[in-house]
Amino acid sequence: MERLIIISGASRGLGFALAKQLIKPDTLLVSIARSNNSELAALCHQANATYHYINADLARPQGTELATQQLSDLCAQHQNLAHYYLINNAGTVAPMAQAHQLDDPKAIAQALQLNIGSLMSLSACFLAHTPPEADRRILNISSGAGRGAVPGWGVYGATKAAVDYFTQTLALEQPNVRSAALAPGVIDTDMQASIRQTDSDYFPNRERFISLHQNQQLASATYTAEQIARYLTNDAFGQKTIDDIRHYF
Template sequence: MKSLTSRKAQQEQAPRVSKENNDNSRNYYQQTKHRSASIASYTRLDAMSEPKVIIVTGGSKGIGLAVVQDLLKASHKVVLVARTPVSELAKDYPGQVTFLAADMTVSDTAHRAVELALISYGKLDAVVVNHGVLTPITRLADASIEDWKSHYDVNVFSALSIVKEAIPHLRATKGKIIFVSSGAAIKAYAAWGAYGSSKAALNSICRHVAVEEPDITAVAVSPGRVDTDMQKELREKGQGVMSDKEYADFVSAFEEGQLNKPEWPAQVIAKLSLDAKSDLSGKYVAWNGPEVAEYRE
């Protein structure tokens, strides 16, 4: 395996993209070097505009935090749901962010999150379903049914709970639901049965929202391989249970600086939560795919 010290040198070059992404990513970011004006310029409120109100689950780190930051920079209002609040955001964006420190698997968390949005800001325009777990990383023959049930409680049932709570209010605002999915929803990786199937279930929930709720736009987005705690967990726990080739590929992507920065897919997810077009409803898209090219501009 290549030394981790090579990572810094690789990151100073133009971003490279893992196999889970397509080559559009490298081409796009070579052409677009100044992301600082991205979400803010795209959705910056003018004097006559009203800020939108978005719930972001799992918003204290990684992709979720990057989504929250993009929305706040664009002057929108956010209810951030996570087990650990981010106190700096309240200082930097007074009056724009409200925290709910809670576990999404607790039965009343979804209701409290929606209620908090309504009490704090008077409406709800979108939900970004970002929370999730990777473990157990276990092959099917060795799987614990109880572990799978716990996994589905996080990745599926708590996601369904926030969707169910939000739907009546999103009908009123013709709102959006953005699901943070995964390439594992459509490609099987050894020992990822729980994670991949749970993300496939999210994609199915997204499609059902689309056919059942014509006034709500629901989109599932694959963020690709992102440099987050989940990737770190994979590297720590995947050896010996994943296939040797797949495990080595993920480790190599990290060592060679090929992982996406959280800010890259977050830009697309944030914009979709604000302005996703209705013809995207029910679709599963890659963050750097052609269907969402306009949301990367």
């Protein structure tokens, strides 16, 4: 075994598509999610890769703590590998609402915890429990929404802006760890379906996303994952801390 790859939110959407792209015989693939994807486990078995599932709700501090405890134990058992990759992919676009409508503190707190809090905790665990002499890489899935304001995405955009800032800080503090915050573009996933179903009073840009879907202008999760997997494993990964995968295809 040569590689340990950890992916949060790997049970569906972009995370699942990324996991499928990164399965190789020399890989221990760790999925952190609320549900186990049996197809992912079967694909690892077929490819003679090792699969490990950590059942955790990263939108809750207790779930994140459970995940980091299990992850630290797992890393302690695999200290002699050449490559360690962490992909912080788990996230939510909810709650979608304009500033005067953000009246659900619990939903806001869960989004903050999932989109940025759990990312920080998993990164800290990864840094503390993987060998510094190895090839270590952290890929944080960000968004263009964190780089330009979008009405109705005050919470989502704020968390993604925080992802970018944290990644820049990480790059300064850990120069020997390759890291990047990557915007993946607009992808045809369940998140996009949720966006299209949101009342336009809460998300004024709804019609734009409906149009993108109707005109088949959404990138497929599989195609985007192919590009991101190539990006992550490239020798140049980490040279640009704030990045966008659409710059490469």
